[in-house]
Amino acid sequence: MTHELIENTFFQYFGNDVLNRADDAAVFSANRGDIAFTTDSFVVKPLFFPGGDIGKLSVCGTVNDLVVCGAEPRYISCGFIIEEGFDKSDLVKVIMSMAYWANEAGVKVVTGDTKVVGRGAADRLFINTSGIGLFKSDLRLGVGKINEGDKVIITGTIGEHGIAVLSKREGLEFESRIMSDCAPLNKMLMNVLDETGGIKFMRDPTRGGLATTLNEIVICGNFGILLEEEKIPISDSVRAACALLGLDPLYIANEGKALLIADASCEKKVLELLRKHAYGRNAETIGEITKDNVNMVRLKTRYGVTRMVDMLSGEPMPRIC
Amino acid sequence: MTHELIENTFFQYFGNDVLNRADDAAVFSANRGDIAFTTDSFVVKPLFFPGGDIGKLSVCGTVNDLVVCGAEPRYISCGFIIEEGFDKSDLVKVIMSMAYWANEAGVKVVTGDTKVVGRGAADRLFINTSGIGLFKSDLRLGVGKINEGDKVIITGTIGEHGIAVLSKREGLEFESRIMSDCAPLNKMLMNVLDETGGIKFMRDPTRGGLATTLNEIVICGNFGILLEEEKIPISDSVRAACALLGLDPLYIANEGKALLIADASCEKKVLELLRKHAYGRNAETIGEITKDNVNMVRLKTRYGVTRMVDMLSGEPMPRIC
Numbered sequence: 001m002t003h004e005l006i007e008n009t010f011f012q013y014f015g016n017d018v019l020n021r022a023d024d025a026a027v028f029s030a031n032r033g034d035i036a037f038t039t040d041s042f043v044v045k046p047l048f049f050p051g052g053d054i055g056k057l058s059v060c061g062t063v064n065d066l067v068v069c070g071a072e073p074r075y076i077s078c079g080f081i082i083e084e085g086f087d088k089s090d091l092v093k094v095i096m097s098m099a100y101w102a103n104e105a106g107v108k109v110v111t112g113d114t115k116v117v118g119r120g121a122a123d124r125l126f127i128n129t130s131g132i133g134l135f136k137s138d139l140r141l142g143v144g145k146i147n148e149g150d151k152v153i154i155t156g157t158i159g160e161h162g163i164a165v166l167s168k169r170e171g172l173e174f175e176s177r178i179m180s181d182c183a184p185l186n187k188m189l190m191n192v193l194d195e196t197g198g199i200k201f202m203r204d205p206t207r208g209g210l211a212t213t214l215n216e217i218v219i220c221g222n223f224g225i226l227l228e229e230e231k232i233p234i235s236d237s238v239r240a241a242c243a244l245l246g247l248d249p250l251y252i253a254n255e256g257k258a259l260l261i262a263d264a265s266c267e268k269k270v271l272e273l274l275r276k277h278a279y280g281r282n283a284e285t286i287g288e289i290t291k292d293n294v295n296m297v298r299l300k301t302r303y304g305v306t307r308m309v310d311m312l313s314g315e316p317m318p319r320i321c
Numbered sequence: 322m323t324h325e326l327i328e329n330t331f332f333q334y335f336g337n338d339v340l341n342r343a344d345d346a347a348v349f350s351a352n353r354g355d356i357a358f359t360t361d362s363f364v365v366k367p368l369f370f371p372g373g374d375i376g377k378l379s380v381c382g383t384v385n386d387l388v389v390c391g392a393e394p395r396y397i398s399c400g401f402i403i404e405e406g407f408d409k410s411d412l413v414k415v416i417m418s419m420a421y422w423a424n425e426a427g428v429k430v431v432t433g434d435t436k437v438v439g440r441g442a443a444d445r446l447f448i449n450t451s452g453i454g455l456f457k458s459d460l461r462l463g464v465g466k467i468n469e470g471d472k473v474i475i476t477g478t479i480g481e482h483g484i485a486v487l488s489k490r491e492g493l494e495f496e497s498r499i500m501s502d503c504a505p506l507n508k509m510l511m512n513v514l515d516e517t518g519g520i521k522f523m524r525d526p527t528r529g530g531l532a533t534t535l536n537e538i539v540i541c542g543n544f545g546i547l548l549e550e551e552k553i554p555i556s557d558s559v560r561a562a563c564a565l566l567g568l569d570p571l572y573i574a575n576e577g578k579a580l581l582i583a584d585a586s587c588e589k590k591v592l593e594l595l596r597k598h599a600y601g602r603n604a605e606t607i608g609e610i611t612k613d614n615v616n617m618v619r620l621k622t623r624y625g626v627t628r629m630v631d632m633l634s635g636e637p638m639p640r641i642c
Contacts, residue, residue, distance in 0.1 A: 037451075040400065041449060043402060117444065123439075
């Protein structure tokens with residue numbers, strides 16, 4: 001019965017020409033050449049949080065993973081693992097949210113799977129989304145393209161997602177108006193890629209935050225990064241919540257921000273394009289690539305002192321690849 | 322620490338040119354045109370069972386979903402959801418098994434993700450695999466190609482997977498030498514597709530078994546299916562276990578069998594090719610497509626009586642698409 005409901009709900013909200021063929025696999029054309037392929041499982045708790053829910057997160061997360069590679073996100077799969085007894089209206093809400101955000105992002109949910117497990121065998125709902133993106137040109141991004149003097153740009157204020165989720169977690173609830181920044185960045189970032197030639201690298205600083213992502217980048221390269229603390233956009237409310245909780249906003253997860261490394265010559269153009277977009281209004285250049293201090297991320301504080309920004313040891317590292 | 326272990330283990334066993342780029346998404350060429358895309362989550366319990374484990378299952382399941390569409394399976398993603406405290410040596414065993422079977426099947430694991438959830442938030446280990454297959458030709462399979470007189474062929478004995486898993490389930494353990502039939506069918510089926518022109522449709526009869534899959538097919542078409550009970554290959558041990566448990570083998574899951582619907586003119590050739598292969602030794606024609614009894618699956622018993630084979634009501638239907 002549950003399966004019938006799910007099936008109907010899926011087709012109702014995700015209906016598109018590829019999905020409706022009702023085969024074991026979705027079939028579509030990828031004539032344009034290279035494709036990008038990514039996967040992510042979502043286990044966020046609570047399922048609904050200020051500014052989003054697990055469904056929105058699962059679509060945006062996979063869309064953003066594709067676009068930061070320079071690929072245009074096109075097709076998404078979704079795999080649901082549902083705990084027996086999970087509220088059906090919550091499930092419908094999640095599916096509607098996925099459908100809404102897939103439509104917003106311009107991607108199609110083309111194949112899916114649901115498994116219902118016994119009570120206690122899963123915590124309500126887990127979602128896996130895998131995604132396929134197509135490359136529009138031969139342009140490829142990569143750490144190998146980064147050079148001394150390149151600018152490090154963030155598309156907006158940091159820390160909102162992590163703080164929004166924490167604020168609703170059992171045992172830790174606190175009053176806050178902070179909303180998750182969860183958003184599909186593909187339209188904004190594809191526009192920047194199309195209109196400027198100097199983007200070297202992009203990455204979405206999710207789990208582990210800006211500091212972790214920057215450390216992952218310098219580890220792979222032959223350069224350092226010097227940040228300017230004053231330039232890093234952080235809202236007053238995130239700053240206050242972090243002070244209250246004893247957290248460093250540099251390590252808090254974002255779900256609607258991208259880090260861009262761009263040739264200095266196109267810095268202005270990149271910022272201009274980003275700031276025109278709703279998801280990039282607070283874009284800022286926050287640092288630059290240095291030849292010295294290889295493999296290190298350093299931060300020039302507002303008092304002129306420079307300190308190291310470490311990989312948070314003990315922080316769960318999300319990426320296996 | 323766990324993440325570091327996983328990361329190392331993944332790269333150690335899944336190492337390939339696409340995976341090692343360590344980006345957010347895997348990038349590869351799909352110049353040949355149409356691609357097939359599928360996803361499946363695996364929540365099997367127990368994780369290790371006679372003839373297989375969740376890792377082997379997750380690779381074979383996705384490989385088989387692609388090949389039954391007529392696509393050559395090429396790239397696989399894997400998403401792990403791991404319960405905190407899950408035994409590391411078991412995890413390594415599962416990853417090794419995935420790597421072994423991916424290699425056997427000739428597919429590459431190109432992207433992955435792991436999430437660790439708290440104790441009690443998941444039942445040990447869940448795996449999602451999504452897969453991409455490429456079409457070698459313009460040949461497309463589909464229910465729409467099926468005609469009266471076409472032959473219904475199964476690649477071997479049915480029911481082994483379901484019975485093997487049941488035999489190890491807590492509270493139901495019974496003595497049995499039945500092994501899961503879990504296997505990657507792509508090489509065998511691609512060979513049949515390449516060598517014969519008359520395959521109309523293929524499907525792997527997994528959850529819900531042969532009866533459910535056949536019913537799913539007739540519902541989509543304008544024809545009926547008449548099976549001959551005597552022809553359906555079932556091992557004595559599966560027959561005995563089903564009698565003991567009060568189960569009908571037609572409804573028991575398979576993980577290494579495919580159902581083929583082929584033009585009568587190539588029936589012999591198909592059987593000959595299948596039987597040459599280790600996974601197809603017991604292939605049999607078990608029935609044919611009829612013009613009458615539209616949307617119905619019927620079974621001619623060994624006593625000459627014909628009865629309906631229903632969709633098992635209340636049986637969880639695995640497919641959402």
